[in-house]
Amino acid sequence: MKPEQNKAAFSVLKGSDLPLSGRGLVDLLRAVLQKGVPVRFQAKGFSMSPFIKNNDVVTISPGQGTRPGLGDIIAFAHPETQGLCIHRIVCNKDGFFVTKGDNRSQTDESVPIENILGSVARVERDGKQIFLGLGSERFLIAFLGRRGLLFPILLPLWRLVRPFMRRSTR
Secondary structure (H helix, E strand, O other): OOHHHHOOOEEEOOOOOOOOOHHHHHHHHHHHHHOOOOEEEEOOOOOOOOOOOOOOEEEEEEOOOOOOOOOOEEEEEOOOOOOEEEEEEEEEEOOEEEEEOOOOOOOOOEEOHHHEEEEEEEEEEOOEEEOOOOOOOHHHHHHHHHOOOHHHHHHHHHHHHHHHHHHHOO
16 A cells, blocks of 8 residues: 555544644644645634634645745744744745735734645635635735735625625525
């Protein structure tokens, strides 16, 4: 049997909680991802809303041999706190990645490549896969987010579309 066939995904989900946070969680994720195995867990926080919401299940894929780019959502060890952070890359500056939460008004610190654990490959909400924010629209989201225009544009659009979405789910 080839080693690739014997890989199993590491998963920490509701009902099997693993009480880790901060540096302990980052160390565990780094160790698993360095083995080439994706990691699934429930996201906590609101900084990436509406694309990733509190309690969504995110899958982080190892970033081995690939360099993340503009608009990608990455998991990284925060440069100051060393805690886990999941934000979108809004630009590449002086060899560092500048990230920003989609629901934040300001950018984060510049993230060196060695702090990047992997990229968000999948988001699930209520058992359904969420595609918005991970496809080619990620470039536009990064552009608008960096300039502080994401929510001034997104909020009126959401108010317009939301009534139609309610009708289609009934």
